[in-house]
Amino acid sequence: MKTVYLDNAATSFPKPDGVSDRMKEYMDSVGATINRSVYSSAAEAGFVALTLRERAKRLFNFNEKPTHVIITPGATAGLNFIIKGLLKPNDHVIVSSMEHNAVMRPIMQLNGITFDRIPCDGEGRLKLSGIEPLIRANTRLLIMAHGSNVCGTVQDAEAVGRICARHGIPFVLDAAQTAGHYPIDFDRFNLSGLCAPGHKGLLGPSGIGLMLLRDEFAARLDPLIAGGTGSASDKEYLPDYLPDRFESGTPNMPGIYGLEAALAFVEAAGVSALRKHELELTSRFIAGLEGMRGVRLVGTKELEHRTGVISLDFVDGDNAAIAFKLESEYGILTRCGLHCAPSAHKTLGTFPQGTVRFSLGFANTENDVDIALEAIKALSEA
Numbered sequence: 557m558k559t560v561y562l563d564n565a566a567t568s569f570p571k572p573d574g575v576s577d578r579m580k581e582y583m584d585s586v587g588a589t590i591n592r593s594v595y596s597s598a599a600e601a602g603f604v605a606l607t608l609r610e611r612a613k614r615l616f617n618f619n620e621k622p623t624h625v626i627i628t629p630g631a632t633a634g635l636n637f638i639i640k641g642l643l644k645p646n647d648h649v650i651v652s653s654m655e656h657n658a659v660m661r662p663i664m665q666l667n668g669i670t671f672d673r674i675p676c677d678g679e680g681r682l683k684l685s686g687i688e689p690l691i692r693a694n695t696r697l698l699i700m701a702h703g704s705n706v707c708g709t710v711q712d713a714e715a716v717g718r719i720c721a722r723h724g725i726p727f728v729l730d731a732a733q734t735a736g737h738y739p740i741d742f743d744r745f746n747l748s749g750l751c752a753p754g755h756k757g758l759l760g761p762s763g764i765g766l767m768l769l770r771d772e773f774a775a776r777l778d779p780l781i782a783g784g785t786g787s788a789s790d791k792e793y794l795p796d797y798l799p800d801r802f803e804s805g806t807p808n809m810p811g812i813y814g815l816e817a818a819l820a821f822v823e824a825a826g827v828s829a830l831r832k833h834e835l836e837l838t839s840r841f842i843a844g845l846e847g848m849r850g851v852r853l854v855g856t857k858e859l860e861h862r863t864g865v866i867s868l869d870f871v872d873g874d875n876a877a878i879a880f881k882l883e884s885e886y887g888i889l890t891r892c893g894l895h896c897a898p899s900a901h902k903t904l905g906t907f908p909q910g911t912v913r914f915s916l917g918f919a920n921t922e923n924d925v926d927i928a929l930e931a932i933k934a935l936s937e938a
Contacts, residue, residue: 636662641780705896708863728747735756867912
């Protein structure tokens, strides 16, 4: 049975041509790490890491130095670096009601921290008027998911950034579901920080991500991890300059090579073109659901305010059983459940049953969508 991969919100697949080749090239022919040696292969590795940072600067319109693009083990690690590196007892933080556990669990681990959730409507859209009433004298951070991993709804980050600027509150964006899928402008959004995984819309490997930090914001963060950086080795304390301050330990060099190749593909294709393809498929998918009995689309139908993450609630059946049949009978690979975002499901009215999530990527086709729609119709109306 031919499989149809519709789980790109978890990790993109397949990867663009050349990504795995570059990782293998590093493993087979380079082998050196960065910042530790001066021989030619180490210099080559350092150049690839720098090129990765430069590509990220262009992709996100990030006008700080390339040193302020920090290479992390993933978006979750970056969010932990920021949340735990910034917040202190008696601090207050604002999140949205659509957050992933990558934001909520680090906050919950901190003692003496309070938080409030910006309310969102039944389609997952942020109520902008609900932000300012939550701001307190001790509010130190507003951090939120740009796009929902549950239903694909994209928040108005630019409007949120304007509010944060008026009140002098750092604004951090979890771009796990929008990096590579949606145009992100670091400066226009008035961001202090941004975290993105390499393996989703950026089309790279797992186990690597990017954390972009404005200079004055980076100075306020205490590094969570300390160790060898290959720099300032005469001292037993961390250097105070970037990226070394936040990049202790041997980096994921195969991941750096793979992600650099992936960003080269994204840059050449253009985020706008990738988004256009994704939204054409999304439009076809949503239109095909019209009139189907026993299935409910979760989230907004407005294409300009969403990504290709499509969540369905099979109201007359069991979502987990439906997801199993989608694979076993039709070869369609999805994700079912609460997607590590219980508050989002409560906002959307799909807690505790969760949803079946179909998520589109650059390699999906109209035929993939049509196969999925045929299966959904058969299973929802059985």
